[in-house]
Amino acid sequence: MDLVFEIATTMVSQLQKPTLAFLIGGMVLAAMGSKFAVPEPVYKFIVILLLLKVGIGAGISVREADLAELMVPALGAAFVGIAIVLVGAVTLARMRGVAHVDGMATAGLFGAVSASTLAAGMAVLDEEGISYEGFIGALYPFMDVSALVTAILLAKLAEQRRAVVAPIGIQGGTIAMGGGPAFDLSLVKTILKDTFQSPAISALLLGLALGIFARPDSVYASFYEPLFRGLLSVLMLVMGMEAWSRLSELRGVAHAYILYGLLAPVVHGLLGFAVGLAAHHLTGFSAGGTVLLAIMAASSSDISGPPTMRGALPKANPSAYVGTSTGLGTPVAILSIPLFMALADHFIGG
C-alpha cells in the first residue's frame, strides 16, 4: 500500500517535470490538430546530437571504468534484449489475428532501445539528483543489437520452415539461402552488419569510440552536455505528436497489439529492473543504473529499429510494428519512468 502511494506520488510530481510535460504537450498539440511541426532534418540532427552525447559520455566513463564492473550489467542488458523477444514470440506472435512475422517484428522493436527514452530517463534522474554509472550509455548496443538480431533470426527461421512445408511460396525480397547451419551464420552476419551500420547504432558507437580513444571532454562539457536537456525537450514534443498520430494506425490491426503496446513496456521494464537489482546485489550496480536499465528495457526503438525491420523483414506490416511501438510503446515507457524510480527508492533506496 505504501509502495502504491509512493509510485502514485512520484508519477504525479513527474508529470510536471519538463521531460514528461513536453511529451504530453506534444500529444495535446496533435490531439488538437495543430499544424505545428519540427522539420524532419532538424529532428534527425537532434537525435544525432543526443546519440553522440550519450555515446561520448559513456565512452569517457568507460575509459576510467573497471571493465569487470561494466561486464555484469552489459551481459544483463543483452540477456534482457533476448528475453523480451522470446517473451514476445510466445505471447504476441501467437495471438489471434497476429501474423507471426508482424509479431516478431513488433517484439524486436520492443526489445530494442530508444535513445530518446533513455535520454529522457537520464534527464529525469539528473533533475532529481539521482546518480548513476557514467557508462550506462554503453549498455545500449548490448540490449539493442541482441534484441534485433534475435527477432529477425527467429522470424527468418520460421519463414524458412514454412517455405520447406509449402515450397512454392512467394519468396521475393528475402535473402537467397543455402541449407542448414551455414545459412544461419551468413544471416546473422547480414543482420549484425545492417544493425551496426544503422544511423543510431553507428552514431552511438562513434561517440563511445571518441570518448574512449580521443579526449573530447572539453567539447563534451561545452557543447553536448549543455544542449542535451533543451534538445531533449524538443524531441519529447515531436515524440508526443508522433505517438498520437500513430495511434490511428492501430485501428486497422488486431486488438492484441493494443494490449501488448500498453502492457509490454511495464512488464519489460520490470524485467530490466529485476536484472538491475540482481546486478546491484552482485556488484553494487547503483539505484540510478537500475532505473535506467529498466527504462531501456521498457523503451521500444522508434528511430533506428523501424528501418532495420523494414529492410530485414519486408513482409512484416509497418502499421502493426511502428504503430504499436511509436504510438503506444514509447509514451507508455516514458510515462513509466516514475514507476521505476519509486521501485528503486523502495527496493534499493537513495
Added chain:
Amino acid sequence: MDLVFEIATTMVSQLQKPTLAFLIGGMVLAAMGSKFAVPEPVYKFIVILLLLKVGIGAGISVREADLAELMVPALGAAFVGIAIVLVGAVTLARMRGVAHVDGMATAGLFGAVSASTLAAGMAVLDEEGISYEGFIGALYPFMDVSALVTAILLAKLAEQRRAVVAPIGIQGGTIAMGGGPAFDLSLVKTILKDTFQSPAISALLLGLALGIFARPDSVYASFYEPLFRGLLSVLMLVMGMEAWSRLSELRGVAHAYILYGLLAPVVHGLLGFAVGLAAHHLTGFSAGGTVLLAIMAASSSDISGPPTMRGALPKANPSAYVGTSTGLGTPVAILSIPLFMALADHFIGG
C-alpha cells in the same frame, strides 16, 4: 523639438545594436544579390524555438501574475488588433486600385503579430536594461487572433453581400453557406480553429501552457533563454533578405500598398502605445510593456498569418498582402522600435 532630437539619437544608436544591424545586414546581402541563404527547415526551427521561448517565459510569469493585472493589457491588445483592421477597412480597402478582399487581407496581417518582431523588441529592451512585465508574450494571441478573425470575417461578409447582389458569381473555393446569423457563427468557429491550429499560435500557446502548468524553469534557463538572442540574430538576417526580395513584388500592385506599408506600422504602433499608456495610468503597466505593446501593434504577421489568409481568403492576391507586410511592414516596424522607446522615455520615464 527635444523629443525629436531624443528619437533621432535613440534611432542612430540602435542601428548599431545587433538586432537592427543584422536586419540591415540581411537587406544589404539581398541588395548585393548574395546567394547566402539560411535553409528553410532551420529557419522554421528557429521560429519554433523563439515562439516556445516567448510562450514559456510568458507562462512562467502568468503563473505568478495577478490575473486582474494581466486582463487590462490583454483586453487592450485585443482592442488594438480589431481597431487596426477597422482602420484598414476604411482606408486601404477603399483606395484606388485596391480590391476589397486584398485590402482586408493586408489589414489583417498588419493587425496580426510577428513573433520575430516582438522578440527583436524584447532583445533591444534587454540590451538597454529596460524591464517589462514577464507575461507580455501572453498578450500576443489576444491581438493576433482578434485581428485575423475580424479581417477574415469582414472580407467574407462583404463577399457574401456582393454574392447576393450578383447571384451568378464565381463562388469556387469559399466555405458553403447557409443564411443569416447561423452562417457567421460557423464561419467564426472555422477561422478560430484554423488560427489556433496554425503553427505559430499553437507553439506559443503550448509554451504558455507548459510555463503555467509544468515547471520548465530549468530547461528554459539553460536552453531557451541563452539561445534566444543568437537565434534571433540569424532570424533578423533572414527577415532582412526576405524583406528586400519581397519589395520587388510590390511593383505589380497599386501604389496604395506602398503608402500603407510605410505609414501603417508607425500609426498602429502609436495606437498600441496610446493603449499601453492608458494601461500605465490605470494599472501601472510598465514603460517597457508599453513599448512592447506598441511593437506588437506595429508588427505585421510574417509567418503564420500568410498561410491563414491564403486558406481563408483564396481570392486575395498574395503579392499584395505578403509583399506589403513582409517587404515593408516588418522592416519598418523593427526600425521603429527606437521611436517607441524614445516616446516611452518621454511620456513615462525610466
Added chain:
Amino acid sequence: MDLVFEIATTMVSQLQKPTLAFLIGGMVLAAMGSKFAVPEPVYKFIVILLLLKVGIGAGISVREADLAELMVPALGAAFVGIAIVLVGAVTLARMRGVAHVDGMATAGLFGAVSASTLAAGMAVLDEEGISYEGFIGALYPFMDVSALVTAILLAKLAEQRRAVVAPIGIQGGTIAMGGGPAFDLSLVKTILKDTFQSPAISALLLGLALGIFARPDSVYASFYEPLFRGLLSVLMLVMGMEAWSRLSELRGVAHAYILYGLLAPVVHGLLGFAVGLAAHHLTGFSAGGTVLLAIMAASSSDISGPPTMRGALPKANPSAYVGTSTGLGTPVAILSIPLFMALADHFIGG
C-alpha cells in the same frame, strides 16, 4: 632530427584532440559503410554559423586593429592565393592525362580557402592556448578571391587562345566574348561578382562588416563563440565522411590528381608558412597567425569553391576537382595542422 621528432610528437598528440579525432571518426564511419548522415540543411547552417563567427570575430578585431599591421599579412595572403594557382598551372595542369581546364579548376580550389579547415586550425590553437591575431579571419577573402579569380581567368584565356586556333569548336555554355583586353576586364568583373555573391564569401564579409560597423560583441560572446567548437566537431565528422566517399571518384581520373591531392596541401602550407614567417620578421606577425596562414594556404575550398567553378568553368570535370580537393586536399590539410604548429614552435617559438 630534433624537428622531425617534434613534428611526430605534435602529430600523435593532436590525433587525440577533438578536432582531428572527429575528422578521423567520420572517415571510419564512411569506411564502415555507416548510414549515419547529418542532414544537408543542418550542415549548411553549421557552415553559415562558422563563417559568421569567423567574420564577426575578425571584424571586432579589425575595428581595433592598426590597418598597417593588417595590410602586410593581407597582401601576403593574396600573394599566396595567386602563387598556388600559378604553381598548379605549371605542374598539375601540364601533367599526363590532365585536361588544362580540369587542372586549373583544381588548382583554383586548392588556392581558395576552406572555412571549416581554418576554423579547425583556430580550435586546435585555442585548445593549446596559442594566441593569434584576432583579425586572421579577415585574411580569408584576400587569399580565396585572388586564387579563384586567377584560376578562372587563366583557364578562360587558355580556352580563348585555343578557340582562336580552332575556331569551329564546341563553345556552348561559355560567356559570350568580344576581342582582346575589353573582354578580360568584363570577365574579371563577372568572376569577382560571382565570388563575392557566393554564400561563403558573402557570409564572411557580412560578419566582418557587422563586426566592424555594428556592436555585435554581446551576441558574439553569448552565442557564436560558445557554439563554435561543438558545431565544428559535427562539421569535422561530415567532412571526414565526405572525404572518404569522394575518394572513390578519384578512381576514374588520372593518377596525377592523387599525387597533387596528397602533396599540394603540404607544399602550399609551407609556402603560407614562409610568407607568415616573413611577416613575423617584418611586422611581428604572431606564431599563431603564421600557423593559421599556413593552414589557409594548405586548405582547399570545399563549400563555396566548387559551385563557383561549376558556374565559371562548365567544361571542367567535377569528379577531378571536387574529388581531389574534398577527398584528399581537405583531410591532408587538416591532418597537417600539427606539422605547421611544430614548425612555428621551432622557427618562431611560443
